[in-house]
Amino acid sequence: MAEKERPDAGDATGAPALLPAPAQQSLPVGLTVNGKACELQLDTRTSLLDALREHLHLTGTKKGCDHGQCGACTVLVEGRRINSCLSLAVMHDGEEVTTIEGLGEPASLHPLQRAFVKHDGFQCGYCTPGQICSAAGMLQELRAGMPSHVTADLQQQPLLSEEEIRERMSGNLCRCSAYPNIVDAIREVGEAP
Numbered sequence: 001m002a003e004k005e006r007p008d009a010g011d012a013t014g015a016p017a018l019l020p021a022p023a024q025q026s027l028p029v030g031l032t033v034n035g036k037a038c039e040l041q042l043d044t045r046t047s048l049l050d051a052l053r054e055h056l057h058l059t060g061t062k063k064g065c066d067h068g069q070c071g072a073c074t075v076l077v078e079g080r081r082i083n084s085c086l087s088l089a090v091m092h093d094g095e096e097v098t099t100i101e102g103l104g105e106p107a108s109l110h111p112l113q114r115a116f117v118k119h120d121g122f123q124c125g126y127c128t129p130g131q132i133c134s135a136a137g138m139l140q141e142l143r144a145g146m147p148s149h150v151t152a153d154l155q156q157q158p159l160l161s162e163e164e165i166r167e168r169m170s171g172n173l174c175r176c177s178a179y180p181n182i183v184d185a186i187r188e189v190g191e192a193p
Contacts, residue, residue: 029093033058034102042089048082049073051089052099060100060129064173071172074130074137075099081137083171100129103136111192112136115185123176131172135186138168142190160190 029040033056040055049066052058052075061084064072068086075084076098104110112132115121122128142158150167151158158164165183174182 027090027093029089031089031092031094032096034097034099040089044088044090046089047085048075048077048087048089048092048097049084052084052097058099058101061133062126062129064127064130069173070127070130071134072127072130074134074172076133076137079137079140081134098133098136100133103132110136111189112185115188116182119181119185119188121178121181121185122174123178127172127174127176131169131174131182134169134172135182135189138165139186139190141168160187162187165190 026041026043029042029051031038031040031051033052038056040051042051042055046055049061049063052061053063061075062072063085064070066073066085068083071083073083073085074081076082077087077092078095079098104113109117110132112135116128116132121131142160142164145157147154147158148164148167150163162183165186166179169182169186
């Protein structure tokens, strides 16, 4: 690390004090977002959420609490669900990110999007993008045999029970309390062949 002298101070011997050079403030970040390569120059403190919303103008992913407590910002990174408000964009250089916009389009909805509409799995809709992205990741985890805290037998494939769905979706809050409908929508998609 380069250092520079500070002319106004020194030690008892009269030698000038040395200060560390300032850290680099921005870095190039390459992401594949919803199948499209994106090259960004970002402040190293930029969250993945802010990179998506403010730099790529993908506003489907919502900023709820900005503390990782509500799940409104859930996206899929390399197929795994994360709270994008808690993750720095530079940590995901070279990775694939899927937002709600990448799961489906109005003319071709993702099965979870169709099920949420069918089962009225939303009221105000603010949490819905995070709920759907989290559900997509949760179903992948379940199919891969990853247990949750309520999985009864760790040697067996977890079952798609209401208890499993509620536990696995517990990081996503719905202020309107549409939980029964959300569970029904997820169960329908999870049980489909």
